[in-house]
Amino acid sequence: MTAAATEVRASGARDRTPSGSGGRARSSGAVRRAYPTWFYLPAAALYVIFFAVPTFASFYFSLTRWTLFDTEFIGFENYVRFFQEPQLVTGFVNTFVYGVTTSGAKVVLGLALGVLLTSQIVARGYLRSVVFFPVLVSTIGVGVVFLALLDPFDGVVNTVLAAVGVDGPGWFTDPQLALLTVAAVDVWKGVGIATLIYIAGLVAIPQEYYEAARVDGAGRWQQFRRITLPLVMPATGTVIVLSLIGGLRSFDLIWATTGGGPGFASDVIASVIYKQYQAGFYGLSTAGNVILFLVVTAVMVPVTMLINRRAVDR
């Protein structure tokens, strides 16, 4: 039971150093390492070369006008221009709409599916695989498939709708609908991960609580509301953090389906930046990436802290 509880907590607070199996050996004063220190060097070198150096180089390049052939230092002009981009406002609004709707839908659907798939139902193992399967498929592949399925005229979905007398909308081509359609596809693809995390959280809740509650005459809803929901909170935190980060940075699915269109209707910050990069504005798009980095950090640090505090308070 305790092992299961640690597992849930660990999944709730990923950034904490892993403890558990080696906990006892480590606490005995002088650390006896299983491997010599230089074993870490290859990983450290890769991290420095492919992550740290480019990250800091990008801070420099964001202050230049960069053609790949030469650079010219222009101070903060790129940042000024980036904030003057007319599609930036749409981009920001869309990014938050997309992040919040996908994250929210994944919490609700993930919890519902998690509860369903931990209860005693027929073909439970099979259904778990079915729910998880879309996670394994390439995002671009999913985008291309849904583009075909949701084609306003030849798509399967609208053909079926037409057969029952409903005039299906242009899912990806209606400016009002495009972003929400992409968000729905994102949820379909990503809900498997949320469900998996919830299943892990749900099976860790001791059955005794439910038994005690039943003895006290609690109904199904009361059990869910008073036992399941609070005790599954760490899993909810993990799902929110992971899906919100994913949602705020999302690009691949949007690019594969609408390309930010029609016009700029489904542009998010990431696609605005990518279009600048495509156009050869390397300094400007690097500045955009620095801003995206700061925005995601500014949103995620408080969210993570809040969720972690609640998990600890409990």
Add this chain to the structure above:
Amino acid sequence: MKLSSSARGAAATSALAVLALAGCSSAANSNEGTIEIDFLVDNSADTVAAAEALVDAFTEENTDVSVTLETRPPGGEGDNVVKTRLSTDEMADVFIYNTGSLFQALNPDTTLVEMSDQPWAGELDEEFVDTVSTENGMYGNAWGATFGGGILYNRAVYKDLGLEVPESWDEFMANNEAIAAAGITPVIQTYGSTYTSQLFVLGDFGNVQTADPEWADEYTAHHRKYADEPAVDSFRHHQEVYDAGYFNEDFASATDADGARMLAEGEGAHYPMLSNLIAQIEQVAPEAVDDIGFFAIPAEDPANTTATIWQATGIYVPQTTEGRERDAALQLVEFITSDAGCEIQNEHLAAAGPFPGSCELPEGSPAILTDLATYIDEGRSAPALEFVSPIKGPNLEHIMVEVGSGIRSADDAAARYDQDVVNQAQQLGIEGW
């Protein structure tokens, strides 16, 4: 003798490193035997077919050279591949790429081999030479033919309805009304391929230039704007056609391939497009090729109606290719516009306009070529804006999709595009921005 495990590990690591390095270095230093060069082309089917045939014919003649064909994606992705490889000194020995403003962005003076001393250089049209030159020299030969941007129309539909090629915008709209009354889609739009949305603006540039011959230079100097007359007409015309409901119902999702099919089958009468769409029509409906004609987008004032012409693609050699490889690369560039090379280009590239170099069009060219040639011969043609000004904003296609979908008004869109080009002008360091 046994190696200790750490020594074995080190040996394996160093072997791996050697292999990796060997993979990076090209075969640049082979002093004898065959010369190996790379040829980078975009991955469209007709380009690849033509390049393969050219390489086969070339290596048959020059048995000491072996050519490896590489492909890259078209459009913005391809721009990045070309720029990145040039700036990291990893460019293929011969490559094809756009002429005009995109060519200028390659920094040709420091990256490309100057070619004005080549034997074929004298045969190129002056208009073409301008698009592959900087102040310091000429850097490319021509790949393929020039093409026009305007209205591709179905001649059979015109004949059935007794219509005539319009010379003014009002005549064009009157034709559209007659076509709609006959139950045929007057104007095909295909925003599934977003680039096709720009033709009402880009293909209209000849008219702007005729109305105001200073326009391009003044535009580069930031003294003219799309939001003002006469250029704003291009945006307004696009909106007018949308407002009249003349588009095909699936305009938001159809692709350029759908557009080619609709036009060829007479489902739609007009398709504002580039004339090299004829290569696609030849593939989907070869019997309809002679039904397809071309006319310039009509201006408000018929006296201004002018065809807009795009120059051929360029073939270049990077400065990183040196010695025997450079000689072989230049030989390949020369071969492409030799008699044998021209024959292969004609066979695979479905010319949509006259060649800028020594190549000649084959006998019995499709009708669309005759239409285009008429404009050029009568002096009623002008180069597209990208060949006379380096300024082209990246978001024009999205802005035009907005106009053509009723999301944004024409005047608002033109103002928005004026804002969009500022990034490009600043990136290029042009004065006045």
